[in-house]
Amino acid sequence: xxxxxxxxxxxxxxxxxxxxxxxxxxxxxxxxxxxxxxxxxxxxxxxxxxxxxxxxxxxxxxxxxxxxxxxxxxxxxxxxxxxxxxxxxxxxxxxxxxxxxxxxxxxxxxxxxxxxxxxxxxxxxxxxxxxxxxxxxxxxxxxxxxxxxxxxxxxxxxxxxxxxxxxxxxxxxxxxxxxxxxxxxxxxxxxxxxxxxxxxxxxxxxxxxxxxxxxxxxxxxxxxxxxxxxxxxxxxxxxxxxxxxxxxxxxxxxxxxx
Ligand SMILES: [Zn+2]
Numbered sequence: 653x654x655x656x657x658x659x660x661x662x663x664x665x666x667x668x669x670x671x672x673x674x675x676x677x678x679x680x681x682x683x684x685x686x687x688x689x690x691x692x693x694x695x696x697x698x699x700x701x702x703x704x705x706x707x708x709x710x711x712x713x714x715x716x717x718x719x720x721x722x723x724x725x726x727x728x729x730x731x732x733x734x735x736x737x738x739x740x741x742x743x744x745x746x747x748x749x750x751x752x753x754x755x756x757x758x759x760x761x762x763x764x765x766x767x768x769x770x771x772x773x774x775x776x777x778x779x780x781x782x783x784x785x786x787x788x789x790x791x792x793x794x795x796x797x798x799x800x801x802x803x804x805x806x807x808x809x810x811x812x813x814x815x816x817x818x819x820x821x822x823x824x825x826x827x828x829x830x831x832x833x834x835x836x837x838x839x840x841x842x843x844x845x846x847x848x849x850x851x852x853x854x855x856x857x858x859x860x861x862x863x864x865x866x867x868x869x870x871x872x873x874x875x876x877x878x879x880x881x882x883x884x885x886x887x888x889x890x891x892x893x894x895x896x897x898x899x900x901x902x903x904x905x906x907x908x909x910x
Pocket of ligand 1: 661662663664665666720721722723724725
């Protein structure tokens with residue numbers, strides 16, 4: 653990837669020299685040498701080149717995306733990564749402990765910072781410039797000091813035990829008698845998915861997922877805390893969205909760690 657020239661920052665849109673953003677943030681988990689591969693190339697077979705984008709890359713020290721400017725990168729770190737890191741680490745401690753996990757439990761966090769951190773890294777974890785309607789909706793929210801999360805933006809979450817992080821950009825799914833939607837009309841659903849063990853976040857304008865919704869806390873101020881619900885029974889299968897319950901169309905810019 654060309655690093656020396658200025659390119660457009662995926663968050664603020666300014667043409668600047670870009671910096672490496674770790675996704676997940678370094679304080680969420682330790683990853684050493686990893687291969688990151690396009691989900692599309694996994695589905696279609698290795699070694700293909702799609703639309704001139706390099707679909708497989710190796711990272712020596714966790715996964716980094718050279719996609720956001722220094723200012724946006726340091727603001728993500730300063731404002732949101734501590735909250736996001738603590739949340740992921742607390743959850744990891746619960747699921748990695750030898751204790752039996754209760755069917756329902758809550759975890760205290762600051763939803764304003766958690767939501768904006770997830771949204772910010774969901775924009776940076778992309779090798780193409782994000783310009784979907786969903787991306788355009790997310791960009792102005794990230795560093796807005798107000799609780800400006802639109803009513804039609806949802807972040808659903810569910811426990812998932814896949815160890816490696818992955819980001820799925822811009823998937824279109826067509827529900828097919830799904831158990832996971834409150835309404836299984838055959839309308840398409842467009843979404844992004846960010847997975848940091850042991851939790852996955854689905855970012856979408858759709859409101860039909862029958863999962864816990866983090867954006868129900870969208871009205872909270874930046875330092876307000878809330879107890880975030882976990883319902884163990886509300887899970888998507890670990891292979892979602894590669895499940896028979898959905899017909900899927902992968903976006904070309906989705907990445908998995910091999
Ligand atoms: Zn920027």
